[in-house]
Amino acid sequence: MKKITLLLSLLLITSLGFAQDDCTTATVVTEGSYTSQINDAVPGIDNGDDIWFSFTPTVSGIISISVCDDLDDPDTRVFLYDGTPGCGALGASVADDDDGCLGTFESLLTGFGVSSGTEYFIQFDDRWSVAEFDWVLSVGPFEPNDDFANATPVTCGGNYTGDTTNATLDEDGAPDGPNYDLDAPNVWFSYDSAVEGAGDVTVDLCPSAFDTSVLIYTGTSGNLSLVGGNDDNDTVCGSSGGTTRSYTTFTANGTDTYYITVEGWNFSNTGAYDLTITCAASCSPAQANQDCASAAAIAVDGSPNAVDSTCSTTNLTQEPTCEGFGDVVDLWYTFTAPSTGAVDITRTLGTAAAAHVVVYDGSCGSFTELGCSAAVDGTLTVSGMTSGSTYYLQVWNNGSEEGTFNLTLTENTLSAGDFELIGFEYYPNPVNDKLNISAQDNIDQLTVYNMIGQRVMVQNPDYVRAELDMTGLAQGSYFVQVTINGATETIQIIKR
Template identity: 30%
Template sequence: DVWYSFTAAVDGTYTVTIDETFDSGFTSTYVSAYEGSCGALTQIGSSTSCFNTSNLIVTTVSGQTYYVNVRSSSATNYTEFDLCIYVNPPAPANDDCENATPISASTDSSCNNVISGTTQSATDSTDGCGTSGRDVWYSFTAPADGDFVITETETFDSGSTTTYVTAYEGACGALTQVGSSTSCTNSNALTLTAVSGTTYYVNIRSSSATNYTEFDLCIFQLVVPENDACENATTINAGDSISGSTVGATNVENLTVCSGGTVGTTCDPGGDSSPNGGTLVFGTGVWYVYNSPGNESISIEDSAGAFDSEIQVWSGACGSLVCVAGDDDSSNVGSGGFVCFDSEAAPTTYYIYIDGNASTGVGNYTLNLNTTPLPPANNLCSGAEALTLGVQATGDTTNATDSGVAAASCGAAGADQDIWYSFVATATGQVDIDTDADTAAVYDACGGTEIACVGTGVTNVDGLVDGTTYYVRLYNTGTAKVAGPVVLTVTESSLSTTDFDNNIVFSYYPNPVKNTLTLSAQEEISNVTIVNMLGQTVLKAAPNAVSKELDMSSLSSGAYFVQVTVGNAVDTVKIIKN
């Protein structure tokens, strides 16, 4: 061993630290302090063990000399070390209960009235828990009746020290411990049920008598969030990122855990590859509501990573909710929740519950909701929507994909965002097709033969077989219109009774035609209109005669529709121009 001496410059305390810089062989280094004179020394300090390896706190008197002994545990090996002796700052002003520092309540958990403190140079109080360790005191007068949360956050630790927080009511010297925990070694947030105007005391204590911590102390009133109940769910929209806190929330619905669920088709990259997983334990949380337009993949994630959050999603209505999906821990950030699922095809309301895993789990969150549209249900011929003759159907090709069918004879070449419908022909053998889409191609089966191709407006299609199902491929070519909403009505069509009674018929030739198309009828032809595949009128005539030769030589090669009016009857035929 070796010896050192120092003379105290102040009445107070000094810290003695030893730091090994070399060890020749498994040797411990002990440090001890003494007062008196050599040959008649008395061991002093925060430890009087001859095997002390920790820092020492020595209470000193100004002008007096003290001795420090540094000793190796081995008689053969040795250590090299750095020895430091420094005077400690004075004890904090709030070292005892009588001098407690007042602290005001913060507005909320953001802690706008936080106060910073330290246990450095503090002594062990006789009030409160009265166990070993350095402690300081704060007083708090409740501004209102209610629950208040006391949080302590360590900002510095001088050496493996735990910080404990306890609360008391009464008067210094006669305190009674209160709060959600009455343990003298509580290191979690405390909830204190307070009475307006009453003063309470908060003790912050380090577990060590030699080391110390620095900390931030916050007290705020626990307010139940507005969206604590399903009926008061906050609206969240696609693309929103909403931050909030579950502090103060309750589990008023007392629902059964909603976990798992079928993973959606397209999930947001905010979560890992396995959403809708984990082990959920229904805790206190808050509610959001999302009104889905339908037919979309929905991803919901807590990206804050502030606490172990869960996300659970239900459909239905408050009071009769149906589990859709639930997750714990699948966010890429911390232990947040992440769910992904496909919505119903029709508009649906979803209720979202974000809570902590286990009943005590509360914290701040950032809830992100993102969606990806799915192709419509009738995106392929196999999923064709069955039409009711005479009833208009509405659709949307915006999110449709190319079904892989070759371009129709009257449609543009290339990939088209198309949707499909089906109808059953009747005994009349013909229908009128009315649409605002650029192209409506009719097929005799999925993967079958095109039997007609029409454009915008009303067009008659004949030659159909009674009881046979036909398929209509609807799309916009991108020339006149782009993908978007479309309407389609297929109506049973036949000649009127008058037409049949009068045997009004007309003939046309040749087809295909090169230059001149000849029309003949038993009665006067009043109007003739020729329309291209884009629905544009390219030629009109008013023959007012039983026959008419139409000059089509100036028209481009392709398919055209010729609409002929004879008396009160109108018929349309398809002509190919070479």
């Protein structure tokens, strides 16, 4: 009898189903606050259980589905569907979010435009939890410059504020940059250089309240050409706004209209922006070796070469692997590998704030990276090159670190048994306090000797990076013996 009762109960559950567990049984909701819980038909999480709602907005605008208000809510995931095809043919969601509430695992779906009178379906699933949660549904007005066609005109010296929270993603098919892309709710501005004049135009988003990204284009809707952009400029914005704010400069030709779009780092990053446009005469003289095709030859002879990167411009095609989120404003060189196939590339700063460096094998447009250093200065050692072959050297900064520096290429004379130096670097040299050393493999030991051969410091990092604190050492020359995989190399360091 018990078995029959249980069987009948199971059949009853199967036939009746659970309310709101699919599109056809969705509960109708309007703008407001709700408390809900996943229908846990199959006990446990990530078992395909969910809860559905139907929403038909009375005005067109930007939808917001937020679980952010209550920090005690569980980990949620939400999907939005266009209900026009009907429940049996919804297809993929038009928008979704998992962890949009900053600092939590709760959901915030926004940045998608909905139309008045159109039915939409909202689905919360059990990917992470089936616990009760509070959520808020609202529709806000579109930003006035939400679309490319409604770009707000900007002028030199102008300041513009707004919010991307109620923006949508427009022109997402436009070209992306080397380390920034158009993939988040955005607003648009236009700079008419025929009116404002030719020159260098700086776009400053440092005071903004969220993780920003900016891209600059010319062209028309659906046919845009990328001019420049920036994700993070911590050199400029680090002290005034934050290391995740954007700041960049582009050169206007005095003829074209330039379109500036402000967005977040990803689709969930929206917020209040603060944009300032400043203009200056174009930098002069223009750099000659701005790209791979115009690379200047440099000798591997130990002689310092004076470089001024003040007028270098953004490279949109060749991004070094060790560059994070900054611009790549660069100069190019070629050199011939010496007989040992190993070269020390040393950057000594003058007025420049940084001179990062990367070495390539191959030809323009088809490179293999041999070594890359994002350190602001110091020495990068690259080996394993073929004697007599030509290699390319790209020296770059983030667009706010230009200036003078010395670039010195010196043959590194390896003895038998020395370790392979690909990716080995140390900086700064000279050093005031801490010497940074990194390698491709774990560094076994670092031993520092003074000029009379006395051992003054020993460290066993057992890691690919190490930091030697030389603060307590007297000024002068020291030898640092680096041991990797049982092989040893010695470098000379100047302590100031």
